[in-house]
Amino acid sequence: MSDKQETSGSKGRGALSLQSIFRRPDAGAAAGFFVILVFFGYFGAENNFLTALGTSTWLNFASKVGIVAIPVGFLMIAGEMDISIGALIPAGGIVLAMAVNQFGMNFWLACALSLGIAGAIGAINGFLVTRSKVPSLIVTLATLFVVAGLNSYVSKQLAGTTQHSLQDVGPVSEFVLGDYHTLAFGAEGAQIVLFQSLQSSFFIWIAFAVVCFFILHMSPWGNWIIAMGGDQQSARNAGIPTGPLKIVLFVLSAMAAALVGISEAVLANTASTTTQFGMIFNSIICVVVGGVLLTGGFGTVTGIVFGTLTFGIVFQGINFTTFDKDLNLLFIGALLLIAVLMNETFRRMATNWSATKKS
């Protein structure tokens, strides 16, 4: 009885209790981001890290990982993994380039084709995972290599090269998918630069993040994704179509990967078949640093976005400092380790909450 009064008395909405921090674990990812920002802001100030141009350096880098990291994060929340994205990114670019060059296809149609093929591969991933019950890590490892092989084989067969050029796709396509954007106010000399040389992929990333935030945190589907990763059996018994939902998530991550490939190809005017193994690790790091539990059942879009920003700064920021460039990977490793330990602590504390609260 007295116990009850004590809990309701101390509850107060919005009070900064320990419990309320648990409910906003993305606050941890945000705090981590600001610490890293201040750190590199200080050590990189002399090399223009904090200028609009300097900021664009890591934002541009982050945006590409970020577009893939969100759906990969969704999959991780649902208890799955997708590493085939490493081959789907180049696939997105070369399918577009070949459709335009070899088959004279309309640019937008070619984009749709590229996304469609990626989506089909994602559906195959999802289908194999839900049907065979083989861990998604292994299934997508297999498709990673299959698609990587197809990328070079088909490229050479159809175009005789693994390096495709993609010229003159038109101003609108470039503006939307792959260009540098600058926004500044005021007269020459006394300009206020809002952003400078920010790639289209950054804006795509932010728009995508907003949509994904709505899906995960506001629509009922988000609840389904989280429930599926929390306890698949219970989720199915509660009437959630876990199989189809998982397939949709694999399709989403595959299409997001292809979108990154398309954007890169339009920006660079070339598309290559080189498999992006780095992106596999990078996206997973962003997701984990963003507070998503490796075991599934928990995660936020805001967290993933902050995790990606943090990763972007650490990865690119070192170039602005006087530190040895070789330390960059060490920093990322340390960052990942800290994030994983924090996530685990969070999980333990959140699930032991009543045990620690009761005196």
Add this chain to the structure above:
Amino acid sequence: MSDKAPILALRGVNKSFGPIDVLHDINIEVRAGEVLCLLGDNGAGKSTLIKLMSGVHQPTSGKIEMDGAVVALPTPRAASEKGIATVHQFGGTFPLMSIGRSFFVGVEPTKGWGPFKVYDRKTANEIAVKAVQDFGITRIDDGDRLVGGLSGGERQSLAIARAVHFGARVLILDEPTAALGVKQAAHVLRIVNEAKRRGLAVIFITHQVMHAMAVGDHFAVLIRGAIAADFKKGERTREEITDLMAGGETMAGLEASIEGYMADHAGHPPPAV
């Protein structure tokens, strides 16, 4: 006991997994407002039996009847649509979800329209908290709390309240008190009584005779897959039930043989086998 027709009944049910016969000729029935306790040693087949009733497994032969009519329960979904709800040992809930969200998993209340329907957190929390409090768990007053932060008993209660809220008529509880301390278990037993008072048919599985006797109206003891005894409240003593669960060998006999061994061996207990 009562002349009411049973809600759920098993008639001559057998179950084998390939060559392994797990259940033989099971006949049980539950009525509204009645608690049937299923007792039995490890491996007796209790879990298998309830999996037949909750649509996880299909009987090899025999019939399952609801309200007197033969039914098929091909999936857990089908069973829950017919009003058979199963609560597993850990509540079958999602540790890192809020109480409100986990209460409504799969049937989230929404507001807004079309593709912009959003999950209605406030309504969900209010309904969930009210449903749990109606069961006497007044300590749960905040629907945003994470399920993982609840005690084992509270989690069980939440799962039971959820089943009742969504219209369950038969509540199957697989060892709900197994992992709980004395106070927590008492808590769950109160909830079971409340569910019974509301007219649910409850099937309660347990190893603990004390817990069974606290809530049971009707008892069935399973030994190696067959119903060895079937009796009503007050027809057997605790000792008799314990002996039955031990597989017929009486506890008293066991104690006598241990004492005899100790007398012969200078007070040493017999070595573990």
